[in-house]
Amino acid sequence: MTHDNAGKLVLRLTIGVLLLLHGLHKLMYGMGGVSSLVASQGWPHFIAYGVYIGEVLAPVLLILGLYTRAAAFIVVCHMLVAIFLAHMGQLFQLGNNGGWRLELQGLFLFGAFAISLLGAGRYSVGGAGGRYN
Template sequence: MTDDIGKLVLRVSVALLILLHGIAKLQNGIDGIAGMLGGYGLPAFIAYGVYLGEVVGPILVIIGLFTRIGALLMVGNMLFAFGLAHLQELFSLGQSGGWALELQGMFLFGSISIALLGAGRYSVGGINGRFN
């Protein structure tokens, strides 16, 4: 039982924190991301993928439906974030001595953990749900 509660806490905390970033992008747009993509020679339409990784994925993870797929969307989103916006900080330390990418790392590794663990019993899809 505590395993399932632990999965619920992990799912909701990581996904909710990522979802807040997605809500901000829904309100303010994705022009900055499209600009970064253009700087790397990539088409701007790829920026719409942020809505999958920061809105759709977290919602699936929070409710526990197709949880592993939702978590993989969040992983992909974080890998793009690392590559587009944070690559220069990959091996840097912050002012307090911690990794400069602590937050992004927590999102990435938390999402990987969710993809590996699945949703657990306290989910819409249930413990034996497909892709849960």
């Protein structure tokens, strides 16, 4: 007896809830820092609003288990852009207490990548073999 579906649920909830908290913070307090980073690369300011897709919409879909693989792919893309914009200088650094400087970003990136490969599982709105997973 395995608990694959329960494991998928735990992974979806972990990545979804933790990333959603970042998105809710930006909804409440604004995203001036993101806009500055986008502008520093010469990109149009409206691109900064993509953070709401990557940190609010996609995590909600992950939590629900709806369009799960697509939502996880969006999170992967979001995290790659976030690492490029804000963390490239830390990519090969260790933190003050040991470990990788980008542990949280790595968790979001590789956790979402795992979800995109695994799908939502049975405990989801879309269902195990659901059309929307």
